[in-house]
Amino acid sequence: MANIDWDQLRTEAIGAMKRAYAPYSKFPVGVAAKTDDGRIVSGCNVENASYGLGLCAECGLISNLVLGGRSIIKAIYCVDINGNALSPCGRCRQLLWEHSTPDTQFMTPDGPAPLSTLLPWAFGPENL
Ligand code: THU
Numbered sequence: 418m419a420n421i422d423w424d425q426l427r428t429e430a431i432g433a434m435k436r437a438y439a440p441y442s443k444f445p446v447g448v449a450a451k452t453d454d455g456r457i458v459s460g461c462n463v464e465n466a467s468y469g470l471g472l473c474a475e476c477g478l479i480s481n482l483v484l485g486g487r488s489i490i491k492a493i494y495c496v497d498i499n500g501n502a503l504s505p506c507g508r509c510r511q512l513l514w515e516h517s518t519p520d521t522q523f524m525t526p527d528g529p530a531p532l533s534t535l536l537p538w539a540f541g542p543e544n545l
Contacts, residue, residue: 449478489518494523510539
């Protein structure tokens with residue numbers, strides 16, 4: 418997808434990362450996505466004293482996405498504390514998949530890649 422403003426998405430992701438609540442892992446994460454209707458949605462990780470209940474940044478992003486109208490994600494940029502591209506955990510790949518297309522672009526440490534390469538043979542709504 419040629420017309421993705423990756424710099425803008427990275428800036429949004431860094432802004433979200435700075436709002437993360439990660440006192441236990443000290444590993445703040447931010448993520449931003451561009452939707453097919455031109456919105457930018459973002460999220461940060463939110464941890465909890467009951468460690469296992471922590472929410473990944475992508476969980477917040479998906480909540481914000483659905484709250485704003487259930488658009489399709491076209492591009493995603495997830496960052497660590499240094500603003501470097503961060504690969505999403507397995508659970509979050511599945512969360513993102515539900516609201517994306519196989520061609521949705523994800524920024525990896527090696528550059529943009531289609532979501533289908535991050536989650537090959539994905540389970541999705543069509544399997545139900
Ligand atoms: N984390 C995310 O927010 N997203 C990911 O895809 C990977 C991990 C968070 C969870 C936890 O708060 C911290 O990073 C360390 O694992």
